[in-house]
Amino acid sequence: MRYMIRGKKIVTVSQLGSLENGAIVIENGKIAAIDSWERLKEGYPDLDVIDCSSYVITPSLVDCHTHLLEFAPTSLYPVTPETHFLAGKTILLHALSSGITALGEQICGHPLCDFSKEDYQKAVRDLPIDVSFATTSISIGFENLAHFTSITQSRRVTHYDLADPVLVQMIALESDYPGENIFISATPANFTDKEVPRAGEIIYTLEELQKIVTIYHRLGKRMGAHVAGEEGIQLALDAGVDVLHHAHGMTDKQMEKSVKQGVKIVATPMGGTHLAPNSPEEILKYVEKDIPVSIATDSYLPPYLGTSWLPFQDQSLQGPDVLMLIAQPVMQLLKKQNYDENKILSLLTDNPAKLLGKDDRFGRLEVGLEANFLVAEGVPGLEITEIDKIKQVFYRGIKVINRD
Numbered sequence: 001m002r003y004m005i006r007g008k009k010i011v012t013v014s015q016l017g018s019l020e021n022g023a024i025v026i027e028n029g030k031i032a033a034i035d036s037w038e039r040l041k042e043g044y045p046d047l048d049v050i051d052c053s054s055y056v057i058t059p060s061l062v063d064c065h066t067h068l069l070e071f072a073p074t075s076l077y078p079v080t081p082e083t084h085f086l087a088g089k090t091i092l093l094h095a096l097s098s099g100i101t102a103l104g105e106q107i108c109g110h111p112l113c114d115f116s117k118e119d120y121q122k123a124v125r126d127l128p129i130d131v132s133f134a135t136t137s138i139s140i141g142f143e144n145l146a147h148f149t150s151i152t153q154s155r156r157v158t159h160y161d162l163a164d165p166v167l168v169q170m171i172a173l174e175s176d177y178p179g180e181n182i183f184i185s186a187t188p189a190n191f192t193d194k195e196v197p198r199a200g201e202i203i204y205t206l207e208e209l210q211k212i213v214t215i216y217h218r219l220g221k222r223m224g225a226h227v228a229g230e231e232g233i234q235l236a237l238d239a240g241v242d243v244l245h246h247a248h249g250m251t252d253k254q255m256e257k258s259v260k261q262g263v264k265i266v267a268t269p270m271g272g273t274h275l276a277p278n279s280p281e282e283i284l285k286y287v288e289k290d291i292p293v294s295i296a297t298d299s300y301l302p303p304y305l306g307t308s309w310l311p312f313q314d315q316s317l318q319g320p321d322v323l324m325l326i327a328q329p330v331m332q333l334l335k336k337q338n339y340d341e342n343k344i345l346s347l348l349t350d351n352p353a354k355l356l357g358k359d360d361r362f363g364r365l366e367v368g369l370e371a372n373f374l375v376a377e378g379v380p381g382l383e384i385t386e387i388d389k390i391k392q393v394f395y396r397g398i399k400v401i402n403r404d
């Protein structure tokens with residue numbers, strides 16, 4: 001199957017930058033050519049053309065930190081284990097309709113979900129969305145700290161088990177990418193402040209962390225951690241963690257250390273830890289220092305209230321449909337600082353694709369990559385935040401969402 005699609009502008013997020021009045025030739029789900037409409041029209045005179053010349057075409061979005069298949073189904077729907085994945089698929093459809101065609105999912109272990117990584121993989125196998133899984137352990141800040149792992153599934157583990165080398169190795173072996181593989185600071189998860197008084201508490205010693213990082217590195221894997229607060233972030237940096245998720249409350253000095261160590265950041269400006277989330281100014285600093293930063297929703301999540309840059313009025317759970325909305329403040333700030341729209345959009349496309357280790361497949365619009373793209377009324381996040389303004393979503397060359 002071969003066709004051409006034409007757009008008012010194509011924001012490629014590649015070396016090509018933005019192409020005014022551009023077009024893409026798609027063949028067997030991949031990008032075969034991308035150039036100006038004038039040139040491609042001449043080069044491929046007989047091809048069927050989808051005319052989207054009043055819309056912007058961009059790479060589809062990548063949300064590299066989510067909890068859509070494990071935590072979300074039971075939070076949102078009155079499901080049982082028999083209907084759990086039916087809810088999961090509904091949630092993934094919602095993500096797809098929000099312009100997201102690739103996800104980085106966390107499997108942490110959960111009392112209501114006695115599922116293995118294989119079960120989660122099976123549930124998404126034939127869906128038109130790309131899902132990478134990070135297997136993890138998790139520490140929740142209840143009065144009595146609660147710990148779970150992807151391996152032990154619905155069964156609680158002890159604090160001691162978290163650093164058990166055999167268990168850590170089993171978790172590490174199954175992990176597809178550096179998600180929040182361990183929780184250095186206890187998480188509030190989806191709970192309210194009263195329910196999780198110990199959120200933020202540091203779970204590991206430096207020595208334990210170093211041993212855990214070594215296990216990942218020996219297996220040839222990079223490791224990510226859920227972390228917030230100066231003390232926890234320092235531990236993560238000192239132990240050689242590769243990716244910091246959230247990193248709320250990072251100091252300037254710690255940013256410098258991150259640059260030196262080549263650490264990547266997954267910013268979650270909606271919340272997700274016991275501290276105020278990443279502000280637009282903070283994320284701007286990462287970009288200025290050339291720290292590879294991705295923006296992720298960590299959804300479903302009750303948004304942190306009391307920031308000046310987010311519009312949420314209450315703590316009702318928010319999903320992947322707010323990715324553009326929570327990214328807009330920093331995207332507009334970057335624009336004000338004269339960053340190019342391709343660089344700005346890379347925070348929602350190429351950078352998270354790199355984090356997932358899949359930037360050789362998607363995240364940009366260039367020859368040879370998968371034809372995963374959006375047809376929208378403006379640049380996602382920068383110019384539009386409502387999902388209805390995404391008119392079409394294409395996954396591997398096939399239209400999977402249509403609002404026209």
Ligand SMILES: [Zn+2]
Binds near residue numbers: 065066106180272298
């Ligand atoms: Zn998370």
